[in-house]
Amino acid sequence: MGLLAFAAGCAIWLGRLDFRQKISTNVLDLIPAGEQAPELALIRGFANDVQAKVMLFALDDPSAPNVPPAAAAKRLVEELRKSPAFAEAVVMGDTAAQDALGRQIYEHRFELLLPSWLGKHEREFAATGQAREKFPAWLAERSAAELEAFLSRPEAAAMQGLAERDPLLLVPGLALRSQGLTAPGATAGGNALVWARITVSPLSEEGQGPVFAAVDAAFATVRAAFPGVHVRWTGINRFAAASRARIESELRLLNLASLVAVLGVSCIFVRRIYKILHLVPVIGLSLLGAWTLSTLVFERLHILVFVIGSLLAGVAIDYGFYIYMQPSERPDEPYAHKLRRLLKPLLASCLTTVIGFSLLLFSELPLIRQIGLFVGAGLLCALGAAMLYFAQLERPMLEGRQFGRLDAGRNHPSVRKALRGLFVVALLVALIGPWLLHWRDDIRQLDVPSADLRANEAAVRALFGEGSNGAIYLTQGKSVGEAREHLEDFTAYQAKLNPKGSTASLGLLLPTESDWQAMPARLRELGSFDHDFRAALENHGFVADSFLPFFTAFEKLRSHPSGGEYSGVAKMLEGMLAGPLALLGNFHGPAFWFLTVVEQPAGAPVPAEFHTVEVSQLESLNGLFTRYRWSALRLSLIGLGLVIASVFAIYPPRRGIRIALIPAGSCFFVFGLLGLAGQTLNLFNLLGAFLGVCLSHNYAIFSSDNATAHTAPPVSIRLSALCTAASFGVLGFSRIPVIHALGMTVALIVVTALLAVELEPLARRRR
Amino acid sequence: MRVFTRVLLLFLATLGCARAQDLPTGPEYLLKDPAHDPAWADLFAQLAPNRARQSQFEERRYFPFRKTPVVLKGEIRIVPARGLSLRYLEPEHRILIVDARGLLMRDDEGRERAAPADSRAQAITSALVSVLRFDLPALEKSFAVHGRRDGAAWTLAFVPLEPTLSEFVGVLAVSGQNGRLDRIEMVKSPTQRIEITITGTRENVIFPGDVLERFFR
Numbered sequence: 001m002g003l004l005a006f007a008a009g010c011a012i013w014l015g016r017l018d019f020r021q022k023i024s025t026n027v028l029d030l031i032p033a034g035e036q037a038p039e040l041a042l043i044r045g046f047a048n049d050v051q052a053k054v055m056l057f058a059l060d061d062p063s064a065p066n067v068p069p070a071a072a073a074k075r076l077v078e079e080l081r082k083s084p085a086f087a088e089a090v091v092m093g094d095t096a097a098q099d100a101l102g103r104q105i106y107e108h109r110f111e112l113l114l115p116s117w118l119g120k121h122e123r124e125f126a127a128t129g130q131a132r133e134k135f136p137a138w139l140a141e142r143s144a145a146e147l148e149a150f151l152s153r154p155e156a157a158a159m160q161g162l163a164e165r166d167p168l169l170l171v172p173g174l175a176l177r178s179q180g181l182t183a184p185g186a187t188a189g190g191n192a193l194v195w196a197r198i199t200v201s202p203l204s205e206e207g208q209g210p211v212f213a214a215v216d217a218a219f220a221t222v223r224a225a226f227p228g229v230h231v232r233w234t235g236i237n238r239f240a241a242a243s244r245a246r247i248e249s250e251l252r253l254l255n256l257a258s259l260v261a262v263l264g265v266s267c268i269f270v271r272r273i274y275k276i277l278h279l280v281p282v283i284g285l286s287l288l289g290a291w292t293l294s295t296l297v298f299e300r301l302h303i304l305v306f307v308i309g310s311l312l313a314g315v316a317i318d319y320g321f322y323i324y325m326q327p328s329e330r331p332d333e334p335y336a337h338k339l340r341r342l343l344k345p346l347l348a349s350c351l352t353t354v355i356g357f358s359l360l361l362f363s364e365l366p367l368i369r370q371i372g373l374f375v376g377a378g379l380l381c382a383l384g385a386a387m388l389y390f391a392q393l394e395r396p397m398l399e400g401r402q403f404g405r406l407d408a409g410r411n412h413p414s415v416r417k418a419l420r421g422l423f424v425v426a427l428l429v430a431l432i433g434p435w436l437l438h439w440r441d442d443i444r445q446l447d448v449p450s451a452d453l454r455a456n457e458a459a460v461r462a463l464f465g466e467g468s469n470g471a472i473y474l475t476q477g478k479s480v481g482e483a484r485e486h487l488e489d490f491t492a493y494q495a496k497l498n499p500k501g502s503t504a505s506l507g508l509l510l511p512t513e514s515d516w517q518a519m520p521a522r523l524r525e526l527g528s529f530d531h532d533f534r535a536a537l538e539n540h541g542f543v544a545d546s547f548l549p550f551f552t553a554f555e556k557l558r559s560h561p562s563g564g565e566y567s568g569v570a571k572m573l574e575g576m577l578a579g580p581l582a583l584l585g586n587f588h589g590p591a592f593w594f595l596t597v598v599e600q601p602a603g604a605p606v607p608a609e610f611h612t613v614e615v616s617q618l619e620s621l622n623g624l625f626t627r628y629r630w631s632a633l634r635l636s637l638i639g640l641g642l643v644i645a646s647v648f649a650i651y652p653p654r655r656g657i658r659i660a661l662i663p664a665g666s667c668f669f670v671f672g673l674l675g676l677a678g679q680t681l682n683l684f685n686l687l688g689a690f691l692g693v694c695l696s697h698n699y700a701i702f703s704s705d706n707a708t709a710h711t712a713p714p715v716s717i718r719l720s721a722l723c724t725a726a727s728f729g730v731l732g733f734s735r736i737p738v739i740h741a742l743g744m745t746v747a748l749i750v751v752t753a754l755l756a757v758e759l760e761p762l763a764r765r766r767r
Numbered sequence: 768m769r770v771f772t773r774v775l776l777l778f779l780a781t782l783g784c785a786r787a788q789d790l791p792t793g794p795e796y797l798l799k800d801p802a803h804d805p806a807w808a809d810l811f812a813q814l815a816p817n818r819a820r821q822s823q824f825e826e827r828r829y830f831p832f833r834k835t836p837v838v839l840k841g842e843i844r845i846v847p848a849r850g851l852s853l854r855y856l857e858p859e860h861r862i863l864i865v866d867a868r869g870l871l872m873r874d875d876e877g878r879e880r881a882a883p884a885d886s887r888a889q890a891i892t893s894a895l896v897s898v899l900r901f902d903l904p905a906l907e908k909s910f911a912v913h914g915r916r917d918g919a920a921w922t923l924a925f926v927p928l929e930p931t932l933s934e935f936v937g938v939l940a941v942s943g944q945n946g947r948l949d950r951i952e953m954v955k956s957p958t959q960r961i962e963i964t965i966t967g968t969r970e971n972v973i974f975p976g977d978v979l980e981r982f983f984r
Contacts, residue, residue: 152839164831546831
């Protein structure tokens with residue numbers, strides 16, 4: 001009844017859950033939301049909320065390879081805009097939109113660009129050490145010289161009309177500095193490019209199904225009107241959907257393969273195979289308990305927890321095998337008596353393992369905390385379920401085939417010597433090999449690889465000008481003003497690092513708050529500038545009267561300088577932006593930031609004082625994962641220490657040493673073997689080792705009495721270990737790197753532990 | 768992005784020299800079927816860039832707000848299979864490459880900036896590349912072709928059919944003697960124009976691999 005009530009309670013809880021909301025497939029959800037480093041939290045938010053919603057489309061017409069199918073692109077945009085799934089869609093290189101933005105910037109050049117221009121020149125003048133009253137004449141001469149130099153540049157011919165109206169080169173200067181931002185589309189060749197932003201997260205179901213349907217409908221319309229046009233497209237939602245599908249498919253396939261492997265092994269060791277079905281409720285209740293407790297405790301769980309957690313079945317089955325296959329002392333031995341007899345090894349095995357996994361709850365990485373709780377809870381449920389379930393059976397006994405010990409030559413000293421030699425070699429491998437291990441921490445290992453989609457994305461993004469030699473940085477602050485000040489410092493830092501490199505940022509369209517506040521006073525100081533600039537222009541070969549519209553506008557500005565709050569200028573700039581440009585900065589709290597494109601591959605990390613971080617977000621989080629690995633290693637070692645201490649508290653020292661050495665030795669031997677083989681390991685090999693140690697620990701405990709009595713290990717251990725090795729071995733073939741690492745490590749450790757359990761008594765001299 | 772388009776137009780207009788007021792743009796000079804006009808066919812065949820060439824050039828940019836033109840000097844390289852490359856040596860070092868893929872600017876450090884791929888830029892680039900190659904069938908789609916001959920001297924003027932192209936380019940003119948191209952001009956108005964004088968042309972130049980790599984793409 002108790003078991004039924006437990007199962008019903010769990011089923012009701014799980015049945016009422018919204019699994020799509022509860023389970024995440026986003027790799028960034030594996031990073032702690034409150035990660036201490038603010039820039040990482042910022043990148044996480046940027047990647048999730050801004051970058052992830054962008055979708056890119058490239059259209060080409062194979063029958064006219066050098067001519068972008070602009071009309072088809074325009075039609076695609078019209079169709080996408082009709083769908084509520086899309087917030088906006090624009091044709092890249094839309095000259096009308098660019099011209100409109102250019103006009104707006106020109107109209108507001110004195111608010112947006114003049115404060116920075118004045119501030120920059122004033123600072124340069126101050127560096128000359130000249131008297132303050134000479135500033136207007138110095139500025140006039142400098143401006144005329146800059147205009148003359150500008151006319152020699154290739155771009156000058158294109159901007160001559162603008163230069164006439166804007167001889168201070170506020171807008172032309174901006175255009176030159178911003179080329180890094182306007183480059184997208186420049187490498188598109190015969191492709192027409194469409195940029196779109198969806199309304200909801202691409203990681204949610206609403207950001208996938210409805211969006212794909214809208215895209216398909218739009219493509220159908222475009223193809224009907226332009227039959228030859230071919231479309232390539234990419235977006236985070238395609239990866240998310242593929243990742244989910246791949247994980248679900250792998251789950252089905254691996255679970256089926258594991259089941260077949262377990263059944264195959266069971267057929268060898270179990271006489272009446274159908275009786276093995278009695279283990280299903282034990283495993284089922286264990287998984288049910290683990291799912292329920294995890295979903296109760298954690299607000300959101302990553303899908304990998306369930307993938308990895310499904311391995312719990314391999315551990316949970318141990319208790320069932322041990323109870324179910326344990327022969328009775330006498331034919332009429334009651335179940336309660338048998339259970340009391342087995343209670344010590346069962347509790348020692350289960351509780352020490354649970355203590356070990358409980359330590360994972362202190363990890364910084366949410367995934368590890370979730371796995372710790374899932375497995376710990378599952379093990380307790382498995383033990384409870386096994387003890388209670390078999391009490392319901394009239395004769396809970398699964399007869400196994402005892403093949404005897406591998407001790408055909410146990411009386412031969414040469415065999416004993418050979419085995420001892422083998423153990424010495426194993427010891428050397430365990431001591432030396434781990435030092436040769438290479439560790440590589442890459443957050444992308446958490447993701448599910450999808451080579452086709454990645455190749456497609458790389459191709460499409462290359463057409464949009466991404467993936468070049470440049471680097472993108474994100475500069476943040478607590479307000480727009482602070483973010484802009486930090487950007488000023490960062491661009492100065494970049495200019496020092498790479499004097500000839502180009503740095504482009506939306507933030508440079510906005511003055512710093514200090515330059516904005518100082519502009520009225522600076523303009524008042526320029527009383528003679530009009531006269532000085534005319535003279536300087538004439539001296540440099542210009543016809544000063546040609547610039548009359550500028551002089552009129554400048555004098556008007558000096559009489560009535562722009563005023564108002566700094567936030568007003570930021571708001572005005574924000575109002576001008578749409579499409580991709582609008583995603584290059586964030587003018588709303590709580591985090592204010594600007595993106596900067598630097599024409600130089602990213603080098604050393606930017607010093608913290610610049611509040612700037614490089615935005616190749618996934619790669620930049622690898623350092624974080626190294627930290628997590630060390631954290632997991634520390635916790636695992638403490639857990640191992642606790643497990644060993646518990647063993648010594650329960651068992652006498654001699655048996656305790658054996659029980660402690662088998663799992664620890666197996667683990668270090670496997671790491672040693674991998675080290676000697678030149679393998680590169682990651683955080684998940686470490687977690688697999690922890691799981692493997694816990695399993696080996698069970699075998700060491702369950703075989704303890706037999707080892708002392710010099711009898712063969714119970715068949716339940718062989719069956720359990722081989723089932724686990726088979727099922728985890730299957731996982732070692734997974735294409736998901738995490739599952740592969742876990743499966744391979746656990747299988748190797750378990751096989752090693754089983755061999756140790758079998759061979760260790762043979763290497764000892766019989767007393 | 769418009770910058771690139773305009774730059775391209777202006778620079779490509781540097782293939783000839785004729786004063787604005789002298790351009791043969793009147794109806795009497797219109798060549799109705801230049802590709803098959805026996806008076807011009809031989810010249811077009813000679814001018815078509817079927818041989819690799821290298822020349823010196825002097826570019827004069829006239830601005831309405833300057834008393835004197837801005838003068839730039841450099842080298843032109845033409846490789847039929849690759850396109851045209853302008854190497855500016857004065858006052859700043861810079862390379863401008865024009866080919867079937869569009870316009871590319873390259874500085875001394877090898878950093879590149881390509882022109883945008885928007886339809887307007889593409890259309891203009893395409894038209895100007897046609898001028899450069901004297902690809903008459905293609906030219907006739909975008910320009911009205913005018914021509915005048917005076918003994919060995921000749922002048923061709925290309926008047927854009929599309930207002931957009933006209934706004935950016937003005938009139939493109941090329942002129943020379945016999946089968947030699949001497950000047951290129953882009954004229955928007957008498958005070959707003961670019962003239963390029965070409966001298967020291969060497970035909971059938973064999974460019975080594977590193978030169979091709981540096982000056983073309």
